[in-house]
Amino acid sequence: MFPKNQQNRVRRIPERGHYDRATIYPIVDEALICHVGFSTDDNQPFVIPTIHAREEDTIYLHGAKASRLLKHIQAGNPVCITVTLLDGIVFARSVFNSSMNYRSAVLFGCGRLLTDDADKMHALVVISDHLARGRWEDSRKPTQKELDATSVVAVEIENASAKVRSGPPGDDEEDYALPIWAGVLPLRQEAGVIINDPRLEAEISVPDYLVNYQRGS
């Protein structure tokens, strides 16, 4: 359970707020990407989408050594990492009560650059597993040169919260009598039909771990 404070407290509709890892972390793990926020000295915010992976209370982010985002994080600046899963559009009879169904998590922490090659390689395995468990074993592993060209930062989650809405619209009692359709349009991120690399050798088939690919548990 993360302590509720000024930073992570869900202010709007507090009953949608959650502070326990058991709610927050499955959201983080299901999301393929996160949005990382950082700000420069002149208070200019930046929000960058990137692949993440979680291990215990740590988020790993990686990228090219020259990445501005990673340079900023490795300098020890505070970051905010947000993941959002959209589950549907909620059409209430009134515009005012219309909403979205979603699960979002907002994580706060500071990062550090991984300098040990074994630590970096481990983080890359965690990130690869996050995308598709089984893929790392199949792949051509990073060379020393590639590893050197890659920065990996570990952000310790110091504080976090989730916000979740689910279920049907909640209209004002007097609006239920109106002759207006109401309900939920569910949304889901779905995997389509796999596209082989045009240069793939014909005899290599799609690996099992990508057949019926699904996020979440």
Place this chain on the structure above:
Amino acid sequence: MFPKNQQNRVRRIPERGHYDRATIYPIVDEALICHVGFSTDDNQPFVIPTIHAREEDTIYLHGAKASRLLKHIQAGNPVCITVTLLDGIVFARSVFNSSMNYRSAVLFGCGRLLTDDADKMHALVVISDHLARGRWEDSRKPTQKELDATSVVAVEIENASAKVRSGPPGDDEEDYALPIWAGVLPLRQEAGVIINDPRLEAEISVPDYLVNYQRGS
């Protein structure tokens, strides 16, 4: 065309960068939600997911009057608004060349609070149209009390860029001979089967504008 500068320049893999409205705005319009970044005086960044809608060079955001995000924006602080569309996971033969297919847009600007009721109502129509064109006409419109409880901010897009990756993996030439599957797992946000509100009167059917709901053009 937005001028390329320190703020919006795509540094990593610059050939994926775009600065023209014709590339950036369709990404903004297809995305159902954005992630808004702002930072407090102590340089603490926050990234909040929210519904947005674009009209010309303006992004409208709305929420409860008490929203920290909106209060911060209406105070004139700079914000960064990022939208990301995930199109697929790109499995190269090497871990290093594996990637994602995506279209993202990063917008910079400052906001102002809409104080005129007609302007607010107009912005709410634009937001409603963004979610589902046709819904506004069907819905029970905001009352004066609801309008008073809602803040709407308009962020003028001062600067922006998009970053786009598409297509098959790009492996190192010598890796193509490896006996490793490679290709793209396409991802798409799909609408599922519509769920009627349990309290819906039986004779009201799903409106046409929600049948075969799709984002993008």
